[in-house]
Amino acid sequence: MRRKWDAKTKAKIVLEGLMGGCVNEMCRTYDLRPGQYYKWRGHFLEHCHTVFERPPMAPSESDLAAENEKLKRLVGELTLELNNGKSIL
Known part of the structure; x- marks a missing residue:
């Protein structure tokens, strides 16, 4: 089953890795594939x-x-113009 990660958790994990944490150990802790971490990191760095x-x-x-x-x-003025142009029976 696929896990849903919220943006705050992703940012926390990426920042932890950027601050010198061991990526493999961190991925084991969070039950995360290293490839997914590096994908998040790339996205983070690209958009930071x-x-x-x-x-x-x-x-x-x-x-x-x-x-x-x-x-x-404007609506009132246009309404008056339309009414003035028509004869009332």
């Missing part, structure tokens, strides 16, 4: 720089409220 990147900023609540009001006005 992303920790220092800023995530895209989410719009603030006030920005969303302002956009919502703008859209409501």
